[in-house]
Amino acid sequence: MAVVSPEVRPKPRRRGAVKPLSRGAAYLLLALGAILTIAPFYFMFVFATHDRSEIFQLPPPVWFGDDTAKNYQSLLERVPFWRSLWNSFYLAFISTATTLFFCSLAGYAFAMYNFKGREFLFGIVLATLLIPTALNIVPYALIMQALGWIDTPRALWVPGMAGAFGIFLMRQYIGSAIPKELMEAGRIDGATEFGIYRRIILPLCGPALGTLGLITFINSWNSFVGPLIIFRSPETYTAPLLLRSLQAVANTDWGALMVGVALTVLPLLVIFVFASRQLIEGLTSGSLKG
Amino acid sequence: MQARATIPRERPSIGTRWNNFQRRYAPYIFISPFFILFLAFGLFPILFLAYLSFQEWQPSAGLGTMKFVGLRNYTDNLTDPAFWDALRHTFSLAVMSGVPQHLIAIPLAFAIHMGLRKLQGPLTAVYFVPYITSVVAISVTFFTLFSWQYGAINGLIQALHSLPLIGGLFPAERINWLGEKAFIQPAIALVVVWRFTGWNVVLYLAGLQSIPKDLYEAAAVDGATRAQQFRFITLPLLRPMMFLAITLTLIGNLQLFEEPFILTNGGGGPGQIGTTAVMYMLRTYQSYADAGLAAAMGWLLFVVIAVLTFVNNQVFGRSGLAGRE
Numbered sequence: 001m002a003v004v005s006p007e008v009r010p011k012p013r014r015r016g017a018v019k020p021l022s023r024g025a026a027y028l029l030l031a032l033g034a035i036l037t038i039a040p041f042y043f044m045f046v047f048a049t050h051d052r053s054e055i056f057q058l059p060p061p062v063w064f065g066d067d068t069a070k071n072y073q074s075l076l077e078r079v080p081f082w083r084s085l086w087n088s089f090y091l092a093f094i095s096t097a098t099t100l101f102f103c104s105l106a107g108y109a110f111a112m113y114n115f116k117g118r119e120f121l122f123g124i125v126l127a128t129l130l131i132p133t134a135l136n137i138v139p140y141a142l143i144m145q146a147l148g149w150i151d152t153p154r155a156l157w158v159p160g161m162a163g164a165f166g167i168f169l170m171r172q173y174i175g176s177a178i179p180k181e182l183m184e185a186g187r188i189d190g191a192t193e194f195g196i197y198r199r200i201i202l203p204l205c206g207p208a209l210g211t212l213g214l215i216t217f218i219n220s221w222n223s224f225v226g227p228l229i230i231f232r233s234p235e236t237y238t239a240p241l242l243l244r245s246l247q248a249v250a251n252t253d254w255g256a257l258m259v260g261v262a263l264t265v266l267p268l269l270v271i272f273v274f275a276s277r278q279l280i281e282g283l284t285s286g287s288l289k290g
Numbered sequence: 291m292q293a294r295a296t297i298p299r300e301r302p303s304i305g306t307r308w309n310n311f312q313r314r315y316a317p318y319i320f321i322s323p324f325f326i327l328f329l330a331f332g333l334f335p336i337l338f339l340a341y342l343s344f345q346e347w348q349p350s351a352g353l354g355t356m357k358f359v360g361l362r363n364y365t366d367n368l369t370d371p372a373f374w375d376a377l378r379h380t381f382s383l384a385v386m387s388g389v390p391q392h393l394i395a396i397p398l399a400f401a402i403h404m405g406l407r408k409l410q411g412p413l414t415a416v417y418f419v420p421y422i423t424s425v426v427a428i429s430v431t432f433f434t435l436f437s438w439q440y441g442a443i444n445g446l447i448q449a450l451h452s453l454p455l456i457g458g459l460f461p462a463e464r465i466n467w468l469g470e471k472a473f474i475q476p477a478i479a480l481v482v483v484w485r486f487t488g489w490n491v492v493l494y495l496a497g498l499q500s501i502p503k504d505l506y507e508a509a510a511v512d513g514a515t516r517a518q519q520f521r522f523i524t525l526p527l528l529r530p531m532m533f534l535a536i537t538l539t540l541i542g543n544l545q546l547f548e549e550p551f552i553l554t555n556g557g558g559g560p561g562q563i564g565t566t567a568v569m570y571m572l573r574t575y576q577s578y579a580d581a582g583l584a585a586a587m588g589w590l591l592f593v594v595i596a597v598l599t600f601v602n603n604q605v606f607g608r609s610g611l612a613g614r615e
Contacts, residue, residue, distance in 0.1 A: 026401035030409075033398055034416045037488065041419070043442060044431045056440040102323045109320035118317075125324060128332055134545040134568045135592045138575050138584045139335030139342070142349060159331035162324040187309075193316035222424040224548050229572075240426035247430055248555060254434060261427040272422055276415040279422065284492055 047258040055254050071255035081260055084242035091153045091238060092220035098161035099216045100209050106162060107170025108201050112180055128164045141229045155230045166212050173208035211282030214275055218268060239264040342585035349581050363586035376570035379563055383475050384543035387482035391539060395490035403498040417488030429552035432481045436467040474559040481549045490535050497531030533606050540602055544595050567591050
């Protein structure tokens, strides 16, 4: 060892301390990338504080203005903005609650029970992730029309309440974090199978439920194609649809529209600030392990 | 409790049987919601779509008006120049918005991985935030940034043009991003790249972190340069992640809808250059009210996606991008 070490020592040190030039280049690259990533958000909020004529001038405003109140008034005069935000929230909340329940239940079954056909059935669950969503658009529209679910939120949350991604996520978590002995203990104490899920397993799923809940909430909040097909009357519009309807009119008040955009995105940014790590890990875990 | 007292012998056996019964069937009941929903809203619609693709049908006229037309919907689509245009535009848009995502994401991930341990969390979060943002909200924002006369993007290009030395790289004229055939796709691609690069950074970062450190150390002992380490360790071991990331991009990009829809104000832009296949399918269904034609288009699109995914699998999945010895 003593003979080898003089030769080895310099190499690891070189690994840690990258050459100053390449390190500087890396910093520059990362900083530039970060600025370009953040810039549209910055402009989103800056534009929300300017009126239309100021947004479209050269150079465009780069600092906050004082037309926020005016834009906000104009937004409320044109469209029922808070109504649409409530619709979005209502839809996202129900989607999240039902998804958490059904996905954790199914994930629990796949993780903890040995039953005939388990591998095959789980294979089907995963295979459904591969069906392109585009294929489903037209039949989805037709079915909802036939069911009379047009203009109702259930057209959106019912089909999605036991999604494959959520089941996968919950199965991974329950399988790796919760020992099977707990089930046996529950049985000895006389709990029913559902009782074991509800009283023992569910309370231990906190982190995974949190992640899945955030992902479901955000996806629902942002969804556009589904609501575009389902919601026809303005009072049922979710926030993205309302923004789209504001953009589509001939004489768009861009200041008002940007206030709407900012208010729609703000909740997401707040969630992200507090839970970015959990979200990133949850969203990518499916791809990493699958 | 009372029941147990009155029928002392039978009660336990019923109880045990009930326990066995529920233990045996509980998992099936627990997973049944997924399968019921999948049958109702996943499998049935797709089978219905297959059936529908051989029918002529205006949904508003009721189910009784379906008429079997054989393969006519397929031949109609395949001889419709607008369908081919939409496919072509989807391809070029998919390439234009797909390739840069990865070419930017890999160096960024590598730079983060190389030495910025402390900044890693916040930086990753910054790069990732576009991915979780409402596409509509962000597309509306980009719509203003792309504005011809007064947009910030043209403003930036103008400012860069006036710089010494490198100024010549940038055009003197303002670009009519959303109003001219030549620029509508680059504009859409820019938004897509902006939105998904961070997602790929996260994927590649995870891939990089799964490469054991001692491999690099062993290579360094053997005298390999950093470039050689990157070429012979990083790239080959990153290959599975590249394959996954490229597959996800491919499938997603062939179904692009929201960004082009908002940026072209729903219309597809000048010369329909911004109309993607999914946009055209939805338009066929909604505006032209032809469900059979739209259904056949759905299947054609499915075949295209399946074939390209298969090709991707053959080209990158096995033989690899760069890693073959």
